[in-house]
Amino acid sequence: MELHFQRHTTVPPYTRDLTSQDQFKWSADFEVPAIGEDIVIRLNGIGRAKVVGYATHGGYLGVMCVPYNPPAWWIRQNGPASAQNAAQAYGAEISPAPQAQTP
Helix, strand or coil: CCCCCEEECCCCCCEECCCCCCCCCCCCCCCCCCCCEEECCCCHHCEEEEEEEEEECCCCCEEEEEECCHHHHHHHHHHHCHHHHHEEEEHHEEEECCCCCCC
């Protein structure tokens, strides 16, 4: 298992057992979101984002995501939000986005 940052285009094998030493750990109680799904990054008020890929680091699985309307500090620190400048967020930092209601 690679512990350094690594991007993935598909979800690698993972477990929810946070004591595991031989599989990547997913730190949420919901399934890993699919590419194209919306999530909410709760950490630091970043807000709604689109999942564009996956990444692992330090034994944990995260999603690569692009915030729709990141805070000004995020843009100053990271540059404009884009798929080429995606943020990594872990399961414990996100939640599934509420579905948009249709009239």
